[in-house]
Amino acid sequence: MNKQTIPYHKTGYFSNLMLDYISGKEIIQPFYNNPNSIEGYKKQLEEKQFSEGNRKVLLQSLTEQYQGLNLTDLVQKNIESLNQSNTYTVTTGHQLNLFTGPLYFIYKIVSTINLVKELKKNFSDKNFVPVFWMATEDHDFEEINHFNLFGKKHEISSVQTGAVGRMKLEGIEDVFSQLEETLNGRTGLESIVEKLKNYYQSDKTYTQAVRALVNDLFGKYGLVIIDGDDSDLKREFIPFIQSELLARTSYTAINNTSEKLENLGFKKQVNPREINLFYLKDNLRERIVFEENSYQVLNTVFKFSETEILAELKNNPERFSPNAVMRPLYQEVILPNLAYIGGGGELAYWLQLKQMFTANKVEFPVLVLRNSAIIIDNGTQKKIEKLNLSLTDIFKSEEELIKAFVKAENEIEFNTETNQLTEIYTAIAEKVKLIDASLEGTVNAELQKSLKSIDMIDKKLVRAIKNNEEVTINQLKAIKDKLFPNGSLQERKDNFIYAYLLLGETFIDDLMNVLNPLEQELVVIN
Secondary structure, eight states, X not given: OOEEEEEGGGTSOSOHHHHHHHTTOGGGGGXXXXXXXXXXXXXXXXXXXXXXXXXXXXXXXXXXXTTTSOOOHHHHHHHHHXXXXXXXXXXXXXXXXXXXXXXXXXXXXXXXXXXXHHHHHHOTTSEEEEEEEEOTTOOOHHHHSEEEETTEEEEOOOOOOSOGGGOBOTTHHHHHHHHHHHHTTOTTOHHHHHHHHHHOOTTSBHHHHHHHHHHHHHGGGTOEEXXXXXXXXXXXXXXXXXXXXXXXXXXXXXXXXXXXXXXXXXXXXXXXXXXXXEEEETTEEEEEEEETTEEEETTSSOEEOHHHHHHHHHHOGGGEEEOTTTHHHHHHHHSOEEEEEEOHHHHHHHTTOHHHHHHTTOOOOEEEEOOOEEEOOHHHHHHHHHTTOOTTGGGSOHHHHHHHHHHHHTTOOOHHHHHHHHHHHHHHHHHHHHXXXXXXXXHHHHHHXXXXXXXXXXXXXXXXXXHHTHHHHHHHHHHHHXXXXXXXXXXXXXXXXXXXXXXXGGHHHHHHHHOOTTSOEEEEEO
């Protein structure tokens, strides 16, 4: 296996906000705390506070959540170490996508585990635990009910409602039938399919299946999996839920930050609500709003006075579910966390939250852009080599790549002629303006017409060559389709089964060897 890297800014797939963040541009610095560097982590360790009482609750909750699951010695050791004052976590999280969904689900976790290794090298007197946060309380079923493999979408249907983590895997047998049809007898995948069948069963919930699979894949690396849908953990968060209900400071703080980002030319990723909480029960997760002097749960009959909702919070904290902008705060309150690892879209909305964290007097974590990678199979690699394409070439748009290739192959270039034409018209303009300055505009207009004519000839010539180079053009298109399906990065479309097919049972070990979250470049694996 061969590793190459390309700077994110040369790929065309990362936002200006993320490029400015990872490059440490001064205009972005007010929106985060410490940078993703060893010096940044040193400062973060000095600032992070986490009480002994919180550690005991965390340890107890994790012990209960892992009941019935086979723990590796390293996972058990990591959980127990959370009770020690010198233990900190590095966290990533994701929705409960079917069969883990897109490949970057795996890259997130690998990045997290590898960052822990780097921190251990640099701070030997501390313990660091990689944590995967399961977004069990999300209720957008359409976002998690499918995965893509070899260009085909595999989907599970359901009429269940509420938090997806509590849903049963009804209809999973149909998904396995779809998968077997797609695999069509491919060898080398029997073990992973059997693993999926062991964990994804119709009587299991999404939470149970995802926890079991992720534990199987990453348990040997010490990954600790946490479910925020937990009564004891929510109880630790009661003061912040109460503040959200009564003071609604998040709304103002986030909007202030969002306005500052927008004034710098960046788009906001999330819009806060006045109350950023849901009411959660079986088959129900609906927004809490304050209307007509009472707290109401939308689309239900539930209505509370201030006294009643505070009593409900005290007696049943598990019924209060933070939304997308409150979940990060919840995470940082219940974990001794140093850093959060996420994709570009996630970190963009985290950058809207710093003022909210400050208002709640909670330390803001280091934000780490997860590793991104492209896996190139042997067949595609041979096509790339045959066509003599460079690493940067494959990141061009399909049209740009084809045009550049056919021009280079046929030695088509009108730059010399264009420059000569420009010089001629410039000389003419210099002469005519000595007699009548108004004619200079006429000369320049004629120049633009001539340049457009050359451009038109250029385009027609490229089209003619394309017709003669059909085989080569199809090879270029095949390369783009394989590495950038539907114009997107491979990691956002293909499932981890694809990586398993190419790299074998050691695919996670292989990824561990090439993905380093302190190296902020896209990795290309041949």
